[in-house]
Amino acid sequence: MTTPARYWREKPQRYRLEANKCKKCGKVFFPPRLVCDDCGGRGFTAVRLPEEGTIATWTVVHTGHPAFTDEQPYGLAIVEFKDGARVLMQIADYHGEGLKIGQKVQVKFRKIQAAGESGVLCYGYKAALCSE
Amino acid sequence: MRDVAILGIGVTKFGELWDKSLRDLFVEASLAAMDDAKVTKLDMIYAGCMTGGLFNGQEHIGSLMADYLGTGPIPALRVESACASGGSALASAVIAVASGYYDVVLAGGVEKMTDVSGGKATEALGAAADADYELFLGATFPSLYAMMAVAHMHAYGTTRKALTEVSVKNHFHGSKNPKAQYPFEITPEAVLASPMVSEPLHLLDCSPITDGAAAVIVVPLEKVKKDKRAVRITGFGRSTDTIALHQRKDMASIGAVARAAEAAYKMAGKTPKDIHLAEVHDCFTIAEIMSYEALGFCPKGKGGEFVLSGATRLGGRIPVNTSGGLKAKGHPVGATGIAQVCEITSQLRGEAGQRQVKGARTGLTSNMGGSGASAVVHILEVNK
Amino acid sequence: MIGIVGYGSCIPRYRIKAEEIALVWGANAENYKRGLGLTEKSVPAPDQDVITLSVEAARNALKRAGVDPRKLGCIYVGSESHPYAVKPSGTIVAGAIGAEGHIHIASLEFACKAGSEGMYIAYAQVKAGLIEYGMAIGADTSQGAPGDALEYSAAAGAAAFIMGEGPGVVATVDFTHSYTSDTPDFWRREYQHYPRHGSRFTGEPAYFHHITSCAKALLKKSGMKPADFDYAVFHQPNGKFPMAVGTKLGFKREQMLTGWLVPTLGNTYSGASPIGLTAILDAAKPGDKIFMVSFGSGAGSDGFIFTTTEKLKAVQNKAPKTRDYLDKGKIYIPYGTYAKFRHKILRNTESE
Numbered sequence: 001m002t003t004p005a006r007y008w009r010e011k012p013q014r015y016r017l018e019a020n021k022c023k024k025c026g027k028v029f030f031p032p033r034l035v036c037d038d039c040g041g042r043g044f045t046a047v048r049l050p051e052e053g054t055i056a057t058w059t060v061v062h063t064g065h066p067a068f069t070d071e072q073p074y075g076l077a078i079v080e081f082k083d084g085a086r087v088l089m090q091i092a093d094y095h096g097e098g099l100k101i102g103q104k105v106q107v108k109f110r111k112i113q114a115a116g117e118s119g120v121l122c123y124g125y126k127a128a129l130c131s132e
Numbered sequence: 133m134r135d136v137a138i139l140g141i142g143v144t145k146f147g148e149l150w151d152k153s154l155r156d157l158f159v160e161a162s163l164a165a166m167d168d169a170k171v172t173k174l175d176m177i178y179a180g181c182m183t184g185g186l187f188n189g190q191e192h193i194g195s196l197m198a199d200y201l202g203t204g205p206i207p208a209l210r211v212e213s214a215c216a217s218g219g220s221a222l223a224s225a226v227i228a229v230a231s232g233y234y235d236v237v238l239a240g241g242v243e244k245m246t247d248v249s250g251g252k253a254t255e256a257l258g259a260a261a262d263a264d265y266e267l268f269l270g271a272t273f274p275s276l277y278a279m280m281a282v283a284h285m286h287a288y289g290t291t292r293k294a295l296t297e298v299s300v301k302n303h304f305h306g307s308k309n310p311k312a313q314y315p316f317e318i319t320p321e322a323v324l325a326s327p328m329v330s331e332p333l334h335l336l337d338c339s340p341i342t343d344g345a346a347a348v349i350v351v352p353l354e355k356v357k358k359d360k361r362a363v364r365i366t367g368f369g370r371s372t373d374t375i376a377l378h379q380r381k382d383m384a385s386i387g388a389v390a391r392a393a394e395a396a397y398k399m400a401g402k403t404p405k406d407i408h409l410a411e412v413h414d415c416f417t418i419a420e421i422m423s424y425e426a427l428g429f430c431p432k433g434k435g436g437e438f439v440l441s442g443a444t445r446l447g448g449r450i451p452v453n454t455s456g457g458l459k460a461k462g463h464p465v466g467a468t469g470i471a472q473v474c475e476i477t478s479q480l481r482g483e484a485g486q487r488q489v490k491g492a493r494t495g496l497t498s499n500m501g502g503s504g505a506s507a508v509v510h511i512l513e514v515n516k
Numbered sequence: 517m518i519g520i521v522g523y524g525s526c527i528p529r530y531r532i533k534a535e536e537i538a539l540v541w542g543a544n545a546e547n548y549k550r551g552l553g554l555t556e557k558s559v560p561a562p563d564q565d566v567i568t569l570s571v572e573a574a575r576n577a578l579k580r581a582g583v584d585p586r587k588l589g590c591i592y593v594g595s596e597s598h599p600y601a602v603k604p605s606g607t608i609v610a611g612a613i614g615a616e617g618h619i620h621i622a623s624l625e626f627a628c629k630a631g632s633e634g635m636y637i638a639y640a641q642v643k644a645g646l647i648e649y650g651m652a653i654g655a656d657t658s659q660g661a662p663g664d665a666l667e668y669s670a671a672a673g674a675a676a677f678i679m680g681e682g683p684g685v686v687a688t689v690d691f692t693h694s695y696t697s698d699t700p701d702f703w704r705r706e707y708q709h710y711p712r713h714g715s716r717f718t719g720e721p722a723y724f725h726h727i728t729s730c731a732k733a734l735l736k737k738s739g740m741k742p743a744d745f746d747y748a749v750f751h752q753p754n755g756k757f758p759m760a761v762g763t764k765l766g767f768k769r770e771q772m773l774t775g776w777l778v779p780t781l782g783n784t785y786s787g788a789s790p791i792g793l794t795a796i797l798d799a800a801k802p803g804d805k806i807f808m809v810s811f812g813s814g815a816g817s818d819g820f821i822f823t824t825t826e827k828l829k830a831v832q833n834k835a836p837k838t839r840d841y842l843d844k845g846k847i848y849i850p851y852g853t854y855a856k857f858r859h860k861i862l863r864n865t866e867s868e
Contacts, residue, residue: 015608056383062331063330064254064270064275065255065267070562071563087378088265088266088376093530101282108568110564111565111599112269113268
């Protein structure tokens with residue numbers, strides 16, 4: 001994830017949420033797949049996930065991943081998009097507010113991790129709660 | 133194809149075992165199992181270990197253990213399926229013996245987790261999830277199960293009280309197990325007072341970091357027909373599911389366990405009602421609740437009510453995790469699946485002492501990996 | 517018509533009040549608030565930096581421009597807090613907005629005017645007919661040294677502009693001018709964490725001299741007077757300087773209010789006058805004349821005269837407005853959280 005080649009290869013997904021859609025049955029995959037796990041199809045079209053989604057489930061992590069100690073406690077949610085795809089994302093700017101299944105979120109571009117003090121910076125997606 | 137049986141079991145103490153190494157632990161459990169089975173030769177070793185690499189910088193576990201067990205240059209393999217490594221090692225051993233190719237096979241499991249920092253352990257365990265799309269983004273195992281708990285509570289009204297009861301019950305059981313990491317009872321208040329790990333799961337909803345090992349000796353049933361201490365393995369089932377929680381069709385259930393159980397019941401010719409006791413995978417309290425449902429012990433969505441009814445406590449209709457479960461006994465990842473089988477074997481032999489379930493004849497073990505991406509279920513029966 | 521076809525900004529949600537900072541250093545908050553003409557400033561979250569702010573501002577600009585990102589001929593990101601000392605921020609912006617490939621990208625540095633520099637160069641490329649559309653971003657997450665006066669004002673934000681030609685232009689660039697000299701008012705040596713400055717030397721010989729020189733030349737070039745303008749925006753390191761220089765040049769307070777964001781935003785360095793410009797564009801009507809002069813220490817000023825077009829009205833609501841970023845959804849934090857977010861706390865380096 002934080003080595004140059006691996007990070008670079010994942011850019012289309014991390015930066016632009018590029019997914020793919022099975023030509024046979026229409027299932028959307030993020031990240032893109034080589035074979036559809038529903039119908040076995042091998043033909044896909046390139047699609048991008050939408051900017052907005054809703055929270056399908058969530059938690060607030062108090063004792064978390066060592067790379068995110070600055071952000072503890074941080075919100076985590078599985079965001080569902082209207083084409084059916086689901087993506088796990090941190091909640092951007094989480095500061096103790098309540099999280100609910102069904103809440104609308106907007107995808108933002110944020111820094112996810114850094115490979116130490118001198119390694120590559122890894123950017124990606126987080127979910128910002130849409131204000132009422 | 134032959135029927136198979138377990139002839140010997142061995143379990144080390146579980147805990148923070150500072151002076152025991154990875155290889156020492158496996159050898160200790162294996163020697164105990166071989167002695168229990170009264171065998172001195174093995175035909176093959178399957179060693180379940182989630183990640184000797186990330187915890188200990190050690191791969192090639194099969195050869196390492198065959199070497200240090202001193203049973204000669206026999207075939208030996210590591211079996212890995214995250215937290216289901218142990219159960220998977222047993223299933224491989226069962227198939228090896230049932231096939232007729234091997235007669236005396238050791239299925240062991242081991243994990244040495246306390247040499248690394250808590251942060252590194254979190255990362256190592258996280259490798260059982262989707263490294264690129266879960267772990268990288270800050271998901272830890274507690275957080276994945278916490279999200280399953282939130283989904284389960286939302287869908288079925290499962291309560292915080294039900295989660296607490298799983299922990300309290302398993303500690304009650306564990307207080308009777310001298311090999312457990314935490315052989316003492318806890319109160320519901322203590323569970324809620326323990327630090328929040330990932331909402332709604334507190335520290336005492338979570339199984340600990342543990343060192344330990346367990347081993348069983350698997351042999352053809354025809355060779356031990358008269359041995360009352362042999363325990364028959366009459367069914368097993370294995371299944372997988374999506375690696376990432378967010379790709380599951382239903383995030384509030386464990387389909388892999390349900391499918392593995394279905395296959396095991398079918399092979400053994402049993403239904404959930406026939407099971408007298410079970411060891412299930414309570415890596416987190418919610419996991420036990422979802423396991424009841426997946427194993428068919430109660431209807432879908434009713435797992436919370438089921439534990440609150442007392443049905444799964446010692447003395448209840450179907451005691452679950454009399455060993456103390458992963459919560460009180462400890463969870464040395466690779467060893468867990470084998471330790472579960474050792475507990476059921478002890479019970480079916482009538483040798484479980486203070487934890488004995490009266491009249492136990494048919495038992496079940498359910499061992500799963502990650503957030504439910506793999507599962508292996510075994511059904512064991514007395515040899516009488 | 518050549519000029520701005522799209523614009524956008526991005527300001528973090530977190531804020532810290534002057535009182536919080538003063539409390540820690542045993543200072544008098546009111547003195548700083550009065551002296552600096554500001555009450556609070558924006559703070560970037562731990563996962564925000566010049567690149568993430570630039571991407572969001574760029575995406576907002578693209579929404580307003582309605583332009584295919586693959587048609588961008590350049591992306592310039594100007595900042596004094598680029599996340600990489602070597603590797604242009606613009607490459608990652610290009611990746612995020614889908615503009616990689618046949619495009620010219622550079623990181624610019626000129627203290628607080630690196631953003632307006634990018635605008636200057638992108639406009640020139642379009643005017644020269646070398647590219648169809650050019651993007652320029654001014655963004656900073658600059659740090660003020662703990663206990664220094666600049667700690668009260670060093671803030672975070674970004675503004676992005678897309679320059680182009682034709683009917684899509686929402687504000688024409690009518691005149692430009694740049695004035696530069698070697699003036700050591702504020703600097704940061706390589707490998708130093710915080711900048712240093714010449715205290716009162718940063719005023720008259722630096723800020724005022726360069727803005728005034730550039731502004732007077734721009735007015736002369738255009739044959740216009742301050743009263744001809746609907747809006748004026750100057751570099752805003754604190755609340756007082758832009759008002760003082762504007763007044764000195766002959767502008768009225770009312771002309772400068774819309775672009776004057778610093779009292780509740782702080783100094784966004786390379787974003788300062790550019791973000792001010794986005795606030796003006798959010799509010800302006802077609803046919804309005806805008807006067808903008810930036811300032812970057814070291815020192816220099818870039819000046820622009822814009823005229824808004826009929827097209828502006830249609831795009832204003834296509835992306836979040838700058839005042840909404842500034843006024844809505846604010847999250848106030850204490851100094852400890854601020855110090856943690858801004859990595860001012862010594863940590864253990866990674867161990868086994």
